[in-house]
Amino acid sequence: MKIISLDVMNVGIVLAYVVSSYRPGDMPPIIESLSEKYADPIPQAVIITGIVIGFSVLTLLVVLSVSLMERTGKSDVKILERMMKE
């Protein structure tokens, strides 16, 4: 559940970056003639790294939670927390 929420949060940030690059007169940032207005390419360019990192963190989290499930048989965070204190 928390992992899904984290992914939703990540996608939200990515969307915010993509939307922020919008400017009125939104041509794709490919220059055909120099006078045209075009969308800001920088946020789109950098956030692709953010997407990659978000995905790799997500996969790691899934791996960790699956192997935790195998070892303990529990998936509830509260129960796990109590188990780990001892």
Added chain:
Amino acid sequence: MKFHEILLMAQLVSFLGIFERIRKVVLVTLPLFLAWFGYISSDYTAYLIGKFGVMVGMDDFSRSLIVVSSLMFAVIFIENIREKIDFSQYFFFITSALILNFIFISKDFFNIYILLEVLSILAVLMMMKAADKKKLWTSLKYLLIGNVGANIYLLGVLIYYLHTGNFHVVKNGDVPSIALNLMILGLLVRTGVFGFGMWLPQFHSNADKVLSAMFSGIFINGGIYALKLINDIKSVSYMIFLGISLSLAAAILGFFSKDVKRAIALSTMNHLGIMIMNLVNPSLYITAHSIAKTLLFLESDNLKKEEIDISTWLVSLIAIASLSGFPMTLGFKAEHALTKNFPLYLALLVSTSNVIIGASLFKFIWKKVKKGFNGLIIVSLSLVHITSFEFLTVALVFVTLALSLFKPRKTIYLPIESMDINLLFVLGAAVVILWLS
């Protein structure tokens, strides 16, 4: 030759580690070379790919961080030169060393986000090597809470970009404070300051001694570096009060701990709190903390035993003395330099928090020493008294020792250490920041 070019070369050289014979040689000499090159390189700023690309730069602060971190990497690897390491482990170690050095020269907020994330992924991969369920659970917690922090940081970076037009760290007062506040909140979570990143005590205390020395002594410097960059843009006034209250809380929690590694991890939180109080010139304090914490964590397995030998006793005595700011140690100098411009009550509070954490660490080397060595402490302290610095510092030393005789009955855990409440706290803080502005 510029330092980022040297880092690239070092990355190429590090692939020599596929040969098992020279793996350890590379592991020890490469950080030493990096420290040397960092020390001799002069100030510069450069852009990696055009004007909008990554901005890197070298100044005094990054130089000191590069030197101390690389040296501590070398110390850790020299200490474990006898142990066998396979290629994957070697690759994680050397890559994290290079990435950390890249953080210290980057002057670009988005780049710092990427590097911090990669560093945390590497940390988790290193932890997963010996996977028992405790380690898995703490790495899950670390990754989840840390990533929430990183996302908040990313939101701040976006607002920063919308106002300035690039991600570079350039001094201008027009940056809206909401961007900086969000970035600071994200970094506090990422670095593991008390209250915001409560994954730290569990994560650092459950790791092996090499890893916890690396995390606690070296990796946290990356977060402090980023906080310093933000403070350079626009000085943040509430940081002093946040820092002192959080460091005091961490110290008191560390005092009620029966586990050595948990106490050391909480001392990291205490010192992080003190570092963020003065972000104008924290380099000496970071150096002192980094050295002492690395040595102490490397000895932490020996401290768990019933009886400890002389070398362990001596090393941990010096490290703890430095951490709690005793006279004649580097920590004393550093604390003095940090609190120079503070009003007296703040300096006293810093000393108090250091005294409490010092007491909580001292009690682990107190009783287990062979006979006669406890006397040595008394003798050396009398020497301190003769060369008398100030009445106050000497009094603080004796208060520390007296406090360390107190033994807590059981370890206290706060409710905020659980994942739910910590996440709730962090997101609540983010909402408050967004709401206020």
